[in-house]
């Protein structure tokens with residue numbers, strides 16, 4: 477008997493679309509299956525003002541191929557000079573759905589991020605007042621902290637004190653990679669949620685480092701040991717609405733990944749839904765995929781779930797997807813889950 481699964485059309489609550497030729501190349505990969513996405517603002521230069529976010533949204537819509545339907549949900553990149561009133565206006569216009577906190581130096585294009593959180597208190601208080609979500613790259617940047625501990629240390633030394641200072645701030649802890657992050661989000665009081673990526677459900681640090689270094693699995697926060705991967709899978713498949721999908725699909729061209737100092741980011745837009753169906757089936761939770769990919773995110777962001785659906789079918793033949801997509805900016809390797817995928821998106 478063929479197995480089929482029809483769910484509301486999913487949304488991606490953490491996505492990098494870049495701009496220029498890369499945008500044109502990667503946008504159809506997401507729009508094929510996803511109705512909406514929270515679009516990350518870490519361009520060069522970053523998307524800091526409402527005006528810039530509007531211009532970026534227009535560029536995305538202009539790059540969308542005819543016949544595809546997709547709604548970008550814009551975000552602003554928080555800096556120490558961000559104007560609370562500009563944010564409030566952009567949110568009131570329905571343009572901006574979240575503000576992104578990058579600790580300066582934590583990840584790709586985060587140089588303009590926040591060094592001293594006390595300098596953004598005014599903005600954060602304004603956001604708490606108007607109910608605008610703060611999305612957080614949750615890693616400390618102290619070079620003395622081991623890279624595998626940077627998320628855990630962030631929870632204790634930055635996130636928890638910040639939430640104690642402004643308890644009504646709505647927070648999304650992005651791309652959780654540790655059991656500590658999961659436990660924090662699951663048990664914290666107040667308005668908090670967390671996104672989980674596709675690749676962190678499928679790989680752990682062995683995939684990056686054992687038997688040769690595999691730069692296409694390198695991203696930030698870096699994948700941790702298998703016990704953390706298992707904690708992420710338990711959370712994603714648990715049906716707890718605090719955890720939902722943010723793929724963090726983050727394209728970099730192959731020459732910038734396969735380098736002595738390679739960029740951080742995994743590009744998973746092309747096969748994410750097939751990967752997720754695989755994971756949820758493996759964990760006996762196919763019936764919970766819709767919540768994770770299509771329902772909990774909109775609820776969290778105060779939006780209605782999509783009216784349209786997608787249908788996945790499990791077929792004997794493996795999904796045939798390109799190892800890389802060719803963009804005008806260069807080739808971009810697609811996430812390799814390490815085994816064949818049998819779930820096909822058929823409608």
Ligand SMILES: NC(=O)N[C@@H](CC(=O)O)C(=O)O
Pocket residue numbers: 492518583584585613694695696697724726727740741742
């Ligand atoms: N996840 C990554 O490794 N990279 C992201 C930035 C980010 O989400 O931290 C990117 O923009 O390339």
Ligand SMILES: [Zn+2]
Pocket residue numbers: 583613650651696697
């Ligand atoms: Zn990040």
Ligand SMILES: [Zn+2]
Pocket residue numbers: 490491492516724726
């Ligand atoms: Zn990201």
